Amino acid sequence: MFSARDFETAARDRLDPVHADFVAGGARDEITVRANEEAYTRLRLLPRVLRGRAVPDLDVTLFGGRARTPVLLSPTAFHRLVDPEGELATARAAAAAGAIMIASMASTVAVGEVAAAARAAAPGETVPLWFQLYLQPDPGITEALVRRAVDAGCTALVVTVDSPVLGASERNRRNGFHDLPAGLRCENLVDLRDGERGHVRQIEMSPEFSWDHITRLREITGLPILLKGVLHPEDARLAVRHGVAGLLVSNHGGRQLDTVPATLEVLPEIVAAVAGRIPVLLDGGIRRGTDAVKALALGARAVGIGRPVMWALAADGEKGVRRLLELLREEIEDALALCGAAGLDELTPDLVRPAWSGRHFGGAGVGGAGVGGAGVGGAGVGGAVFGEAVLGGGAS
Numbered sequence: 481m482f483s484a485r486d487f488e489t490a491a492r493d494r495l496d497p498v499h500a501d502f503v504a505g506g507a508r509d510e511i512t513v514r515a516n517e518e519a520y521t522r523l524r525l526l527p528r529v530l531r532g533r534a535v536p537d538l539d540v541t542l543f544g545g546r547a548r549t550p551v552l553l554s555p556t557a558f559h560r561l562v563d564p565e566g567e568l569a570t571a572r573a574a575a576a577a578g579a580i581m582i583a584s585m586a587s588t589v590a591v592g593e594v595a596a597a598a599r600a601a602a603p604g605e606t607v608p609l610w611f612q613l614y615l616q617p618d619p620g621i622t623e624a625l626v627r628r629a630v631d632a633g634c635t636a637l638v639v640t641v642d643s644p645v646l647g648a649s650e651r652n653r654r655n656g657f658h659d660l661p662a663g664l665r666c667e668n669l670v671d672l673r674d675g676e677r678g679h680v681r682q683i684e685m686s687p688e689f690s691w692d693h694i695t696r697l698r699e700i701t702g703l704p705i706l707l708k709g710v711l712h713p714e715d716a717r718l719a720v721r722h723g724v725a726g727l728l729v730s731n732h733g734g735r736q737l738d739t740v741p742a743t744l745e746v747l748p749e750i751v752a753a754v755a756g757r758i759p760v761l762l763d764g765g766i767r768r769g770t771d772a773v774k775a776l777a778l779g780a781r782a783v784g785i786g787r788p789v790m791w792a793l794a795a796d797g798e799k800g801v802r803r804l805l806e807l808l809r810e811e812i813e814d815a816l817a818l819c820g821a822a823g824l825d826e827l828t829p830d831l832v833r834p835a836w837s838g839r840h841f842g843g844a845g846v847g848g849a850g851v852g853g854a855g856v857g858g859a860g861v862g863g864a865v866f867g868e869a870v871l872g873g874g875a876s
């Protein structure tokens with residue numbers, strides 16, 4: 481295997497087509513699924529040379545925890561659907577790579593066991609494990625889940641806020657895939673209430689959640705809270721105002737509201753809105769080290785991967801995920817060195833620019849105002865953001 485794409489192909493060969501569709505699919509026409517990946521193809525890296533830099537260092541510190549790579553494992557449900565060891569295998573691979581894993585609330589292994597597997601795979605090293613949470617209408621259930629995450633040793637909560645209802649995957653509907661097969665269940669949802677022995681609760685989604693629920697969550701836990709799924713800059717400002725510790729810019733890999741922008745497209749606006757007060761992370765469409773480097777250069781502190789982890793796990797279990805993380809690490813190191821950067825903090829917006837559209841040939845030249853506007857998302861919001869907030873009016 482030489483790239484994340486190789487794992488995608490291998491996974492498709494191995495998986496039941498219904499499960500392969502569950503992993504690959506998105507909401508409705510999957511416009512956002514495609515947009516996430518395509519966004520990276522419309523940006524170019526502009527390297528610096530002869531900077532006399534050391535070998536690149538990929539360490540990143542977030543909320544007091546240290547990771548050896550800026551690539552984190554975004555929360556994905558049902559790992560045992562694609563591999564018998566499921567989340568245990570993923571956790572071991574992540575820990576060995578020094579990568580932060582966000583354990584999904586919809587995990588097919590309980591978070592306590594996921595944490596134990598991670599610890600055993602990296603003895604003497606504390607690789608952060610975070611827990612992804614869907615707020616539940618019954619506050620007692622939310623509290624019980626938080627307690628489980630704390631007991632497991634998770635060091636942050638990632639609250640997914642883009643899911644007031646479940647995204648409509650037409651692939652799943654056509655395939656009749658609505659539930660886990662016999663023998664698999666969401667282990668974090670078992671026995672959440674006294675007197676419910678063996679009962680597995682359903683994850684409940686609700687459009688009634690509001691900022692008050694985030695405030696209440698902060699009252700019951702001292703863990704840093706990140707919000708996953710913020711796309712609007714005004715919500716980013718509100719998040720800061722409500723004491724949120726970080727944002728994971730995400731559109732759920734295009735699995736919730738179809739036709740929302742690519743995450744890369746909104747990143748500069750969110751970064752500008754937050755103005756350095758809290759870290760901004762991003763996921764969606766990252767398939768190469770150069771994708772990661774572009775997002776990092778535009779202000780993300782770390783980037784998450786979802787489907788590639790599922791593909792690698794399906795293709796070759798723990799070994800597959802290890803190899804995937806190794807490949808992405810190599811690709812990022814390579815891109816950093818070729819950009820003349822010794823560390824992630826040397827990745828700056830001037831190293832990224834929109835692909836030349838060709839439309840302004842003979843005009844202001846590459847990087848001129850025309851290219852900045854037309855190259856990324858045309859003259860609308862996306863173009864304006866890249867032109868003004870990030871690339872300095874295209875005059876850089």
Ligand SMILES: Cc1cc2nc3c(=O)[nH]c(=O)nc-3n(C[C@H](O)[C@H](O)[C@H](O)COP(=O)(O)O)c2cc1C
Binds near residue numbers: 585730731786790
């Ligand atoms: C199979 C699958 C399951 C997912 N399950 C969850 C989940 O349980 N909770 C959540 O917040 N996001 C979930 N996501 C979204 C991911 O966390 C992430 O936002 C997305 O996959 C990133 O895009 P990428 O797949 O292009 O890397 C899931 C995504 C996939 C592909």
